[in-house]
Amino acid sequence: MTIGRPDSLAPLHAAVNHETRRLHVLHAERLHCRRGCSSCCVDGLTVFDVEGEPIRRHHAELLRTGTPHVQGACAFLDGEGACRIYPQRPYVCRTQGLPLRWIDERNGQPVELRDICPLNEAGEPIEHLTVEACWTLGPFEERLARLQLAAGAASTRTGLRNLFATK
Ligand code: SF4
Numbered sequence: 001m002t003i004g005r006p007d008s009l010a011p012l013h014a015a016v017n018h019e020t021r022r023l024h025v026l027h028a029e030r031l032h033c034r035r036g037c038s039s040c041c042v043d044g045l046t047v048f049d050v051e052g053e054p055i056r057r058h059h060a061e062l063l064r065t066g067t068p069h070v071q072g073a074c075a076f077l078d079g080e081g082a083c084r085i086y087p088q089r090p091y092v093c094r095t096q097g098l099p100l101r102w103i104d105e106r107n108g109q110p111v112e113l114r115d116i117c118p119l120n121e122a123g124e125p126i127e128h129l130t131v132e133a134c135w136t137l138g139p140f141e142e143r144l145a146r147l148q149l150a151a152g153a154a155s156t157r158t159g160l161r162n163l164f165a166t167k
Pocket of ligand 1: 040041042045074075076077082083084085086089090093160
């Protein structure tokens with residue numbers, strides 16, 4: 001599948017980076033996210049092709065000759081727990097570790113749920129944080145879906161591990 005404009009994803013990733021930088025500064029004392037910590041790099045993450053295509057384009061050699069990390073963790077992790085596609089890592093990877101909030105539904109009523117990596121739990125209870133101090137799931141996922149549709153592609157997702165198989 002060919003995604004229309006190669007750079008169509010860049011403004012979205014830039015906006016995500018801008019906002020996550022703000023949150024990393026705000027939560028600097030509680031966040032333990034750093035190179036080598038790969039607790040969030042689970043197996044089975046998927047991407048729309050609008051995010052998969054830049055990975056294929058920028059990391060063709062890795063996908064052609066490299067070896068995926070053994071199953072049980074993300075295929076793109078290296079032996080030191082670092083990401084081998086860091087500049088092109090998907091949206092979801094850019095928000096890992098932050099206090100997350102999202103709207104779910106219980107008994108027909110919207111409810112707000114929150115979560116954070118256990119390694120970053122210590123500190124002010126995330127239930128007490130303002131909305132602006134959390135990463136809200138939903139808006140960027142919708143923007144990604146719209147980008148995918150604007151590229152004329154179906155809303156199907158590909159496992160990161162499968163990118164190695166589709167070189
Ligand atoms: S793509 Fe990179 S940052 Fe994202 S889960 Fe895989 S190794 Fe981790």
